[in-house]
Amino acid sequence: MTSTDRQKGLLQFLQQSPSPFHAVANMATLLDAAGFQRLDSSNSWSLDKNSRYYVSRNDSALIAFKTGVGDLPDSGFRIAGAHTDSPCLKIKPHADVFSQGYAQLGVEVYGGALLHPWFDRDLSIAGRVNYQNADGSLASILVDLKDPVGFIPSLAIHLDRTANEGRAINKQKELPPILLQLDEDEKFNFEDYLLEYLQTELGCFDADAILSHELLLYDTQAPALVGLRKQFISSARLDNLLSCFVALHALIEGKDETASVLVCNDHEEVGSVSASGAEGPFLKSVLQRMLESEDKAGGSSAASFDRAIQNSVLLSVDNAHGVHPNFSDKHDSAHSPKLNAGPVIKINANQRYASNSESIALLKSICNRLDIGHQSFVMRSDMGCGSTIGPITSALLGISTVDIGIASFAMHSIRESAGAEDVESMGTLIQAFFER
Numbered sequence: 001m002t003s004t005d006r007q008k009g010l011l012q013f014l015q016q017s018p019s020p021f022h023a024v025a026n027m028a029t030l031l032d033a034a035g036f037q038r039l040d041s042s043n044s045w046s047l048d049k050n051s052r053y054y055v056s057r058n059d060s061a062l063i064a065f066k067t068g069v070g071d072l073p074d075s076g077f078r079i080a081g082a083h084t085d086s087p088c089l090k091i092k093p094h095a096d097v098f099s100q101g102y103a104q105l106g107v108e109v110y111g112g113a114l115l116h117p118w119f120d121r122d123l124s125i126a127g128r129v130n131y132q133n134a135d136g137s138l139a140s141i142l143v144d145l146k147d148p149v150g151f152i153p154s155l156a157i158h159l160d161r162t163a164n165e166g167r168a169i170n171k172q173k174e175l176p177p178i179l180l181q182l183d184e185d186e187k188f189n190f191e192d193y194l195l196e197y198l199q200t201e202l203g204c205f206d207a208d209a210i211l212s213h214e215l216l217l218y219d220t221q222a223p224a225l226v227g228l229r230k231q232f233i234s235s236a237r238l239d240n241l242l243s244c245f246v247a248l249h250a251l252i253e254g255k256d257e258t259a260s261v262l263v264c265n266d267h268e269e270v271g272s273v274s275a276s277g278a279e280g281p282f283l284k285s286v287l288q289r290m291l292e293s294e295d296k297a298g299g300s301s302a303a304s305f306d307r308a309i310q311n312s313v314l315l316s317v318d319n320a321h322g323v324h325p326n327f328s329d330k331h332d333s334a335h336s337p338k339l340n341a342g343p344v345i346k347i348n349a350n351q352r353y354a355s356n357s358e359s360i361a362l363l364k365s366i367c368n369r370l371d372i373g374h375q376s377f378v379m380r381s382d383m384g385c386g387s388t389i390g391p392i393t394s395a396l397l398g399i400s401t402v403d404i405g406i407a408s409f410a411m412h413s414i415r416e417s418a419g420a421e422d423v424e425s426m427g428t429l430i431q432a433f434f435e436r
């Protein structure tokens with residue numbers, strides 16, 4: 001795949017993946033096309049060596065893996081991890097809000113969203129809807145309205161002269177988007193609207209009620225290459241669909257000899273404690289089943305699992321903070337990553353990142369061999385540090401881990417930016433990591 005094709009593919013993936021459910025569905029499509037066999041966690045597995053598989057959980061997390069040719073306790077796993085979720089506004093179960101003749105939606109803030117950029121954007125709605133079929137069976141469907149169906153207007157500066165002096169946003173009162181201006185006596189119900197949409201838009205949808213939904217709002221502005229020389233990618237959800245996409249392609253395009261695994265968890269932005277999150281059992285259970293499948297005599301044990309883990313490395317891939325030219329004092333001057341200058345190794349003495357000198361040395365040796373530039377990020381000592389799936393997965397499995405990521409601006413904004421060149425170097429690095 002050429003770098004232009006990869007960039008085009010990335011922009012398309014970002015646009016087509018407004019929710020974690022869509023991201024997983026789109027990754028599954030790419031894996032199907034690349035000869036990965038879909039597995040179901042509720043069935044027993046019979047895995048062949050030197051083969052490609054994937055499995056999803058809650059339709060919002062995914063693990064794709066290659067069984068490799070070696071004996072797993074000896075060879076271990078090469079694991080790359082990322083996450084499918086991004087901060088956003090989620091629609092409440094009883095969403096209808098009415099004020100001044102407008103129909104609005106009650107929303108909850110998901111994760112640590114930067115809220116100001118959500119105002120004055122053309123918003124749409126996407127996610128998963130669950131319902132009951134006529135025969136009583138339960139089913140779900142992915143929904144993406146695609147059209148800009150709502151917006152959250154700012155308050156005019158004339159009505160709030162202090163708006164530019166750091167105004168706080170009341171999440172309950174000030175965030176409900178406007179969907180509709182109602183005629184006098186007109187009634188509106190969001191769930192009825194949704195049901196009608198599904199019935200008219202989808203020929204095969206014959207349910208007569210929606211039971212529940214996980215829907216979120218997203219910005220309809222398409223991802224783009226920006227800057228005078230188009231050196232930057234500008235899009236929603238770069239944290240962390242950028243890493244999901246790059247690592248997925250590295251896995252697909254890499255050689256099949258090593259046992260390599262890609263885990264894309266959900267719920268990283270809210271602490272990872274869930275069945276599909278990094279603190280849940282998803283990854284561990286898949287690794288155990290890979291080992292079990294290899295050991296047909298049934299002798300797979302805690303000891304062989306631990307041996308495999310001790311021979312493994314986790315590359316936890318999540319975006320890093322590039323130093324912002326207008327706010328350069330927010331970085332430690334010796335650890336100020338730039339966009340388009342290569343993967344960033346994230347380090348924190350208090351284990352908010354799981355990188356240690358051994359795992360960092362391994363990563364740097366791969367970068368040096370491939371002639372890929374690398375950078376280091378350490379938070380300023382007088383500021384708190386974020387975290388990611390690396391330390392959680394490392395602690396859960398006891399696996400040596402290095403936290404890395406592509407330098408980006410505006411993390412957790414409705415529109416983030418990153419360096420277009422870094423997509424290529426990160427892809428090359430992850431592929432080499434999988435193959436070593």
Ligand SMILES: [Zn+2]
Binds near residue numbers: 083239240268318319
């Ligand atoms: Zn992230």
